[in-house]
Amino acid sequence: MPCTLQSLKLKALYAISQVFDRALDLEQALGEVLRVLSETLSMKRATITLPDRETGQLVIAASHGLTPEERGRGVYRLDEGVTGTIFQTARPYIVRDVRTDPLFLDRTGARKVEKGKISFLGVPILKQGAPIGVLNVDRLFSDDVSTSEDVEFLGIVATLVAQFLSLNEQLNERVDTLRRENVKLRTRVLDERGDYIVGRSAAMLDVQRQIERVAPTRATVLLLGESGVGKTLIARLLHNLSDRMVHPFVKVNCASIPETLLEAELFGHEKGAFTGAAAVRAGRFEEAHRGTIFLDEIGELPPGIQAKLLRVIQDREFERLGSNQTHRVDVRIVAATNRDLALLSEQGRFRQDLYYRLCVFPIRVPSLRERPDDVERLLNHFLAKAARDYRRVITLAPDALGLLRRHEWPGNVREMENLIERLAILSESGQIDRRFLEPLLEHSATENAQPDWPYPVHPAQQAHQAHQAPHAPLPGGMSGSMAGGMAGNTAPGHGAPHGATAAHDAHAGHGDADLHGDAHPTTLRDIERNEIIAALRRNGWVQHRAAAALGITPRQMGYRIRKMGLSGLVAGERARRGD
Structure with missing residues (x-):
């Protein structure tokens, strides 16, 4: 018997020693150790429990003989049950019969279906004398072997597990160091090419440090700041400084795509999903697989799409429009907005759960002033x-x-x-x-x-613009009728001078300045405002018709009306007309 027992121990220890080269994948390595104990000895079930860095509770990091559901239930406070007692006292604990020991909680529920006496024991995993985890098993050896033999051998295994944990920690620290050095080298290359952050103020150096910190991770990043501060550049830097740089960087402007098309644009569609869907089309999330998707102007996302985006962030899965088949993607999400999402979520205009999912790592980009x-x-x-x-x-x-x-x-x-x-x-x-x-x-x-x-x-x-075609396209999505506005042609008719328009409207009883716009516009914003008012007037103050006349989307028209303070004017004119 002693000779046989000794050979079993040596066989198990030798098999465990072969697992050390897998220490970088900690969960797989610990699972392999427990598998060796099961195949070599008489053990049915085992768990290795470690403190969770976020919650501070003890959770099962590796198991054998437990289903995923049973393993998921194995969460303990530091002072709870057998596992908590072993961790706090740093001493072994033996349960002669799990049915009678009050400290044995059977939190996983793995032993409820068995009849008869089950022995259970656990030992602390120690590093420099301090507990860093707990190794629990059912009996290692047969019932004719003293439990002291189990405890002694399990202590040896726990020492090897502690070495696995220490080696894994050192490897992870080394990997993190290499990643940081890699980020610095890439940063230097991008800087020399002129593709990096130009500013060297204290505020931008702080932004740079945050970029270099979060870029190598998988964390979702939310970029906050006014329009024009460089959020798109920073999103590209986050991509280029990560391990995903060789994969796609896909940008989506959530404000520029009509709401009716946005879902299909993001998630794709099947043939025949809607009128005009002549073929299957992959969405932007599929295009960004293994890379980064940049969701610009995320604050403009419609409520219906917000719910679908939340699911993608949580589960990395979605269905194309017109299909029940679930697609999974590995994608890093970077979002940006110039709006106060926290305030919008408090007001119920932006999903609070989505806001918290997006705001894992917020970076505020300061304005130039x-x-x-x-x-x-x-x-x-x-x-x-x-x-x-x-x-x-x-x-x-x-x-x-x-x-x-x-x-x-x-x-x-x-x-x-x-x-x-x-x-x-x-x-x-x-x-x-x-x-x-x-x-x-x-x-x-x-x-x-x-x-x-x-x-x-x-x-x-001025000389060049005087000869421009009256309907030449202009920046910002406005159609060529703006060129007429530059020349003073904001009349509702075809080419009527501005003064004639004002006279006509005054005669009609509309004398306030808002209704006409500025009689003598001095800035491009004044011209744009006049053109929007004229388009609304021509189209009965119906926003989508005015938007179509100007060559912009209804959402863009709504945005301009809000920005220029015309919402009250539009509502009043529609009320006056009886709409």
């Missing part, structure tokens, strides 16, 4: 970029540079980039002075309330 130290550095960056793109070297005279330093940049970095690009196109000399620059910055705070819109018309462009 909050970091004036970065202005000159960014100007130099965009001047160099313009020189490469347009093969024109332009410089800023001291008075122009001073003007740009004092500018508040309501459109942030996007405004600056567009300005420098425009200077490179318009300037006839190599140096930009204040006199040339001022027309482009005048009333900028008003004009950049909707950052997608361009700057005021510079005198150098």
Whole structure:
């Protein structure tokens, strides 16, 4: 008997020693140790219980002889049951009969179906004398062997398990170190190529540290900040600095896609799912498989889509439109918004559970006016970029540079980039002075309330625009009727001068300035506002008809009406008409 028992022990220890090379995958390695004990000895069930870093409770990290449901129930407080007692006292515990010991909770429920006496024992897993886990088993050896033999051998196995845990911790620390070094190397390469964060202010250095910290992880990131601060650039950096960089980066602007099409765009559709669905089409989530999906303007997401997105974040699965087949994806989610999602969720306009799922790692990107130290550095960056793109070297005279330093940049970095690009196109000399620059910055705070819109018309462009086709497309999604607005043609008729329109409306009894817009618009925002009012008037104050006339979506029209404070005017006119 002693000889046989000794050979069993040696056989088990030898088999366990062969598992050390799998220590990087801790769950698999610990499961293999328990499998060896079961196949070599008389053990039916076993668990290795470790503290959960988030909750502090003891949870089953590996098991043998338990179903997934039984294993999931194995959660204990540090002072609860046999497992908690072993962890707190750092001493072995023997249960002669699980039916009679009050400390044995059978939390997993794995022994309820068995009849007869079942012995159970556990030993602490120690590191430098302190408990780091618990190893519990049913009897290791047959009933004719003393339980002291079980405890002694189980203590040896627990020592090996402690070495597994220590080795796994060291390997993970080394992997984390290598990942951080890899991120720093990629950051340096991107910086040298000009694809990294240009700003070096304290605020942007803090953003940079957060990016480098979260990029190698799987965590969902929520980018917060005003329009034009560079959230798309940061989303790309998060992708390029991660292990997913060789896989797709897919961007979706949630505000630019009509609500009726957004679900199909995100999740795909089957043939015949709706009118016009002539073929099967994969959605953007499928396109981003193993990569990153960037959901820009997430605050504009309709409520129905919010529920479906929540499921994708939680389970990484969805169904295409028109199909019951579930698709699973491995995708990292980065979202961005310039709205206060916390406030929207409190108001019931954005799902609170979705907000919390998105806000795992929020990064707030500061506006340009909050970091004036970065202005000159960014100007130099965009001047160099313009020189490469347009093969024109332009410089800023001291008075122009001073003007740009004092500018508040309501459109942030996007405004600056567009300005420098425009200077490179318009300037006839190599140096930009204040006199040339001022027309482009005048009333900028008003004009950049909707950052997608361009700057005021510079005198150098007026001659060209005077000959533009009346329906030429313009930036920001507005149709060519805006060109007519620039020339003063905001009348409801075909080409009637603005003054005639005002006279007609005054005669009709509509005398307030809101109804007509500005008689003499001085900024592009004024022109846009007048054009929207005129389009609404022409179309009976019905938003979707006015949107179609201007070549924009109903959602874009609604956004512009809200931004320009026209909601009350529209509601009043529809009420007056009896709509």
